[in-house]
Amino acid sequence: MSLHRLASVIIGVPNVNETRSYYEEFGLTPDSDGWFRTTDGGRQLQVTGAPTRRLIELGVDVDDEEDLDRVAHNLHRLDIEFERTAHALTSVDLTTGVTATLQVAPRRTQPTVPATAYNGPGRIDRTGRAPGILRTDRVHPRKLGHAVVGTTNLAASTRFFVDGLGFRASDFIKGKGAFLRCSNDHHNLLVLESPVTYLHHTSWQVDDIDDIGRGAQRMLEDHPERHVWGLGRHHAGSNFFWYLKDPAGNFSEYFSDMDCIVDDQLWTPEILEGAKGLFNWGPPPPPSFINPDDLAGLMAGTHSMTQ
Secondary structure (H helix, E strand, C coil): CCEEEEEEEEEEECCHHHHHHHHHHHCCEECHHHEEEECCCEEEEEEEECCCCEEEEEEEEECCHHHHHHHHHHHHHCCCCEEECCCEEEEEECCCCEEEEEEECCCCCCCCCCCCCCCECCECCCCCCCHHHHCCCCCCCCEEEEEEEEECCHHHHHHHHHHHHCCEEEEEECCCEEEEECCCECCCEEEEECCCCEEEEEEEECCCHHHHHHHHHHHHCCCHHHEEEEEEECCCCCCEEEEEECCCCCEEEEEECCCECCCHHHCCCCEECHHHHCCCECCCCCHHHHCCCCHHHHHHHHHHHCC
């Protein structure tokens, strides 16, 4: 796969300073110009100002200039405008307004974290106390996993990312969404049918289920209102999850144990219906996860900006 990494996201929010403070507490490391770093992925999140919360830009890494040529040919065939330089290409999904910037970059090899030892029936893989309860360090996300964006035209947005940019489809929520990938991870982008364009959530990889719990517990200690949904395991992607809410209303997810697709020939996308489109086990999602509390306000804000 010539696309090989979701490199970064730029999100826009009305309350920049408050939201930046949240993501520092979430475990990301502040950098210059409103950027934040992950442990393994470098500069992967920028928080900037916008009238309403939204996903402004996706950064995607590709192998070489020939990959950019291929994307340029696809976009031209679809009659979609783009800008091309020697080592980058930029285009906009007109439905969501999300800018996609593809850039030539070397592939990153994520450092291997030794598997956490867990005991099981008849299996003693560890002795003494579980390592998860002995950790005292803060949880710091390893990398950006994916972003989820609402689109008013699911077919058009899917066509832009798949037929235009070269993302591949992993699974679908029947009539509602498409899980797309630009790496070996099950998904790096989920486009969801919505009455308005907005950023639903960003997702951040941590070491294991213990660090999901530790990270969420720390974020909730003095702010129980941040809790959205978790702990659970998704069906699409199979990952463990816990969702929190940032001050702008975006959800942020700690995740671990994501499906990886290393051979497309061995993977068949499914069309998921009902609960499987959301989760495999865990508490049921709150109504606000599917229809965020500020959805009406976002719709009104979008309408006023178009007048």
